[in-house]
Structure formats: C-alpha cells, structure tokens
Amino acid sequence: MPGSPGRISYCTTCKNRLWQLTDTLPDNLRRVTEAGNSEIVLVNYNSDDELNTWVRQFQSHIEDGTLRYVHEQTEPYFHASKAKNLAHLAATGRYLVNLDADNYIGDTIPTWRALWEEQPDTLIHGFSPDKNRKQRSEEELVRVRPDSGNGTYGRIGLPRTRFAALGGYDEQLLPSVHEDQDLMDRAAADGLSVVRTPQPGPAAIRNSHRETMRYSGIPLDWWDARELNKERSAENIRLGRLTANPGRSPVKVMLNFTEETEL
Template sequence: MTGPVSGRVSFCVTCKNRLWQLRETLPENLARVEADGNAEIVLLNYNSGDGLDAWVRTYRKFVDRGLLRYLHERSEPHFHMSKAKNLAHFGATGEFLVNLDADNFIGDTVPLWRAQWARRYDTLIHGFIPETDRGRVGARDGLPAEGNGTSGRIGLPRRHFMAMGGYDEAMLPMSQQDVDLVDRARAYGLDVVRVPQSGRASICNSFEDKLRDTGLTLTWQEMRSRNLQRRRENLALGRLTVNADRSPKEVLLNFTERLTL
C-alpha cells in the first residue's frame, strides 16, 4: 500500500464524571478531527452525573456534521473501563478505532498513524509521550510508563478489534486492560508499534480520580494485581478473543436514537 490510508478513523472516548477534562480536550480534538477530513470522535457518556449531557448539547452542530458521535449509557451506576471502552468502540463507524481517554489530546498524531497503517495495515499502534517514558526501570517492550497518561492510546483496524472481542470485560474496573489488549493483539498476529507524540498529550490524573467511580473499595495496587493475573492467564490459555458471553447494552445515539451494542 502506498500513500496514507484514507479510511475513516474513530477516536473513541469514554467519560464518567470527567467533564472538567473534556472541557479542555474536546474542543481541540474536534479541530484535529475536522482538519483530517475523514475522522470522528465517538464520545460515550457512561451515565455521568456532572452535567455532561447538557454540555454536549452545546456541540450539536458537530453532531449534525458527523464529527461528533454521541452515545449515552443511562443505567450503569459505576465505571468499568473495559465495558465503557467497548461500548464506545462498538458504536464507532470508522475503519480504524483509536482509544482516546477523556484526558488525552490527539495532537499531531493523525497523519502519522495513517502513514503507519499505510506501511503495514495489520498493525496496533500504541501511542506515548516520550519525555515521561524515558529511563523507566523495568520497562517491558517499551510500553508507556504507568501514570504518564498515555498507556490507553491504542489504535488498530476495526476488523481486528472486533475479532478479538475488544477489551476484556472479565477484568476489574481499572488497570491492565490496555496492555492486555496489546498482548492479545501481538499473539493474534498483529504488528505492535509505538508512535511518539510531541507536545502536551494528556491531563494529569491521580489514583483517586481513577478509582472514584468504580464502586469498589479495592486499591489501585489490588486491582492491578488481580487484573495482571487475568492478563497472564489470557496469554497462557491462548484466550485471544474475549467476552464470548457478553450481553448487549442499550445506549442513546445522538440524543434520540436507541442503539443496542
């Protein structure tokens, strides 16, 4: 394949009580999507209680133009990373699906990622901030340093994401979901490459921010330990496709249309 791929790119964002971050990231990210010309932001409101729905309505013109695809899950009391990310990805329309946490900026990555998929279509791209990743003790395969806000920047062709069942919903609400997807994708046969991003890429979060809406009393370390065991089991058992018994969820699409994902 020569030249950058032209397929639609969907940036999949989940949000539960992170409006304070979206106020900063979404306007800039919409500008990046608009400049690309064939991309969208898929924003999943995961039953957020901070006025997110009313705020998104002020962006209705972007919804009408197809730049913003808005999904609203209205029943879940607590946040679960894998379940939320899957809803956002399953509700996207693009040929390429990119996870973009609510605290992340797209920056100048779109043409870089398109060029990478042109070189090798069957690739999972793992983005990162190079400055904060430098010199980490115990780095594995150059994965992003924990806590730098970039571990979730993952993009791959839609057909491969769907074939693997997405993020593993059997995991606890936080930690290891992203690297588990990377591990399974590599074992599945995809190339895994890292593409650095210049400039500011994320807003800093505390562990308290991450755990606040999970509904569990487990610490970050406890969740990480249990999910790490699940991640190792997935590889050891050759469980590259997950969520075989997943039940579909209903969301509201663009304020009015009921959609089951």
C-alpha cells in the first residue's frame, strides 16, 4: 500500500569541485532543511581545493543532521564509483539519491516523495532536456536518454535495500563515465521499476568532458573511457552479473570532522 517514503539522503561527491559546491551546496542544504526528513551526504574525496576548510561554515547543519560530511584522505585520483559508494554507505535514509556536485535539488523533493509514496520500489531518474537541441515533447523526453553533458545523469534515486542488493556502483569500471547508466541498467535488469521525471528550472552546472576526466588519473579521453565502460557493463548484464563489488574492502574515512570510521 502507498505510504510515507521515509528519509531521503542526497549523496554528493567532490574532488576539486569547490567552485561548483559554492553554488550548489548552500541551495541544496536549504532545500533539505525546508523539506524535512532528508539530508545531504558530502564526500570530500581527498580534494585539495580548501573544501575541508570551506565546509566548516555548515557545522550547524552537521549538528542538526541535515549534513553528513565524509573525508577520504588518501586517494590521489577521483574514482566516481568508489566515491559515490562512500556517500551512499554513509547515508541514513531509506531512499538514496545520487546528486553530483554540479547538480541542484530544486523543487523536486515533493515530486519524488509522491512517486515513492505511490511506488516505493522504484528507481527515479531525474533529468533535464538539453536546451541546445531541438525541443522534444514531454512524452518524448521521458522516453529518450538525455544529453550526457547537461548534468542529467547526476540525479538517480532508489531504495537503500535495492542499492545494497546491487552492490552499489561498480568499482571495477574506469574512474569516470557511464557509472550512473550502469547502475540504472543493472537495476532495471534486476526487475526494479524505473521512472524518469523532468526537472524544471536550472538543474546543473554544465561540465565539459575534459573537466569530467580531469582528476581520473587515466590517459583516456571521455569517449574512449565511456566505450570501455559500456562494454563491461553490457557484458555483465548479458551474463546476469548484476551485483557489483563482491568482497569489497571497507575504506577508512573521517566522519563529521571527528569520527574515524570505515565504510
């Protein structure tokens, strides 16, 4: 039966993206504070752009539970799947939403809650149409995959139990590109209902492909990395390997500036 969806955790990661968080995080914290029964989990993936100092201004949000701050202090390069898994593992909500550092929550919380109240066992994919392409009707927009450069893939929410059953993001993928689509494809192959919903208004700060790969530490461009990750993802799904990261080892982090823990 439909019911309250419970607490929602918005899971954000950052490696030298403070220039984006200065715009997105204050607004996103305001949104979860106003909505109630929700939080933001922010992973500092060994960022060296003063993020650790800047985020201390939000100590009151840490204290009231609207912000959980996770600091990974050893990895030299950004690995999207590993960083996103840390954020999701640190979350306390019944529903976990990947929210990239360049993304805004906007006015979406009531809509997503209503969807989960109606269909609790659902993956929600929030997206924005590419303003530089020919405008499609709303019916067309919910069917087709959106442009990968407009921040669309930054908003994916699903039940915590389903995320855990899938093993989270696949940490064997190359560091950046296609990890979100892989998670959605494995979830759909596992029988999870997928609902796509558009987001009105500004949704994300647009990144270049070069920016996406900037801290990955691999000598591949975005296109080559995407093709290799797509091949791995398709092979796993073809063989029914839907659960990622068997035998994953916990990672040591600092939580909320004071607590050493493993995730």
